[in-house]
Amino acid sequence: MTDVTILPTPRSWPAILLPGKDAADPTDLEAAMAAGAFAGLRLALRDLGATGTTAAIGASGLRGRGGAGFSSADKWRAASATPASSRVVVANGYGADPSSATDRVLMERNPYAIIEGLAIAAFAIGADEAIIAVRADAGATIRILKTAVGAAQDAGFVGLDAFGPGHHLDLSVRTVQGAYLLGEETILLKALEGKRGQPEQRPPHPATRGLRGLPTVVHNVQTLATIPWIVVNGPEAFARIGAAECPGTILVQVRGPEASGVAEIPLGTSLRDVAALAGTPTGARKLKAVLVGGPSGGILPPDALDVPYTFAALRAAGAHIGSGSVIVADDRACIVDLARVLTRYCADEACGKTIPCRIGTRRLSEIGDRLAAGTSRAGDLDLLTDLAADIVGSALCDHERLTTLPLVSGMRYFRAELDEHLERGSCPAGVCHPIAMAASATH
Secondary structure, three states, X not given: OOOOOEOOOOOOOOOOOOOOOOOOOXXXXXXXXXXXXXXXXXXXXXXXXXXXXXXXXXXXOOEOOOOOOOEHHHHHHHXXXXXXXXXXXXXXXXXXXXXXXXXXXXXXXXXXXXXXXXXXXXXXXXXXXXXXXXXXXXXXXXXXXXXXXHHHHHOOOOEXXXXXXXXXXXXXXXXXXXXXXXXXXXXXXXXXXXXOOOOOOOOOOOOOOOHHHOOEEEEEHHHHHHHHHHHHXXXXXXHOOEOOOOEOEEEEEEEOOOOEEEEEEEOOOEHXXXXXXXXXXXXXXXXXXXXXXXXOOEEEOHHHOOOEOOHHHHHHHOOOOOOOEEEEEEOOOOHXXXXXXXXXXXXXXXXXXXXXXXXXXXXXXXXXXXXXXXXXXXXXXXXXXXXXXXXXXXOOOHHXXXXXXXXXHHHHHOHHXXXXXXXHOEEOOOOOOOOEEXXXXXX
């Protein structure tokens, strides 16, 4: 299993996704059932029916945990209402962000919750095929998922006649490999079809025309693992957890000066409390910034730490939930250098299908490089602002749009540091070279 620390959280925070105590063997179906696994599927099949199950998910307010925060029930309704000979549910467990292991931890520690969530979603939309997509190099994760799927099939929860005579569910674990942008659902579906990983114009959305042209519901594995809890405990109980506009819990990967690991937090928790799970700088070191959302995330100042960890609040602050990564940086970090590295990574990972993707993100990266190297041109910051706006306004997918965040948020909150690089040719943190170190730089 992945060697990732599960960070302790306050007892008042509910645990939906991660068991309170790690199972000796996460693929032990009997132990999982003793803890409540597949009770939600039985309830959906026996009492709620497809329409009632969708209504329960809608009443709960469940939103996708993959970063976009789209209503889960709306996807189900769109797929159900689309005439088709077959429908598909896909669990996105690719986990493209190298700074976050949240999805992998969930798949390895609680695989049956994902399998049960897939089965419930498939039953609700009338799907006969379900896929768990996972990185081809995640060997331990693949072994655990395949073992768990085999056990669930032997027990009759998936497979032939899983939802009654003649109602089958073919569930498979599929490995895919590609770039960071496989987190985007249309790109993931292309990879599953063996095609080049590039986004598609939307609409049509995958819920109406997805894998092989079939209505396809794509959910992050965290979204799916939440569904059984809602069915068993009721939508009202779920809606009381976390923030009113996006209830429930979510996994975060937090890195700080004292610890690094994964934690399950209620949505709506302040960013300050999230960062504190891994400690904040003390003594001679000062908290300088928090990177929220992974490589395409926003760089927020200490003044923004009271922002609630929700989709809308983070977007308004210039960040996003993204992969669930939260990284705490002290005063030794250079914002210009950090934004430059992140922008370069995102530009390198871009597929290049559109001009904003192929050229715009590369020009953004070059502006960051010039700022860090002390070779900026007159008007570079104005060019950065205009170029970022053009990319956001004309991009085909969120990867292009979000690539602008590191530099734009850096300029929004740390303009003085950018001006130091641009106008005085100095780096207050003493990181950027060949810029001369500022006299006040400390290590």
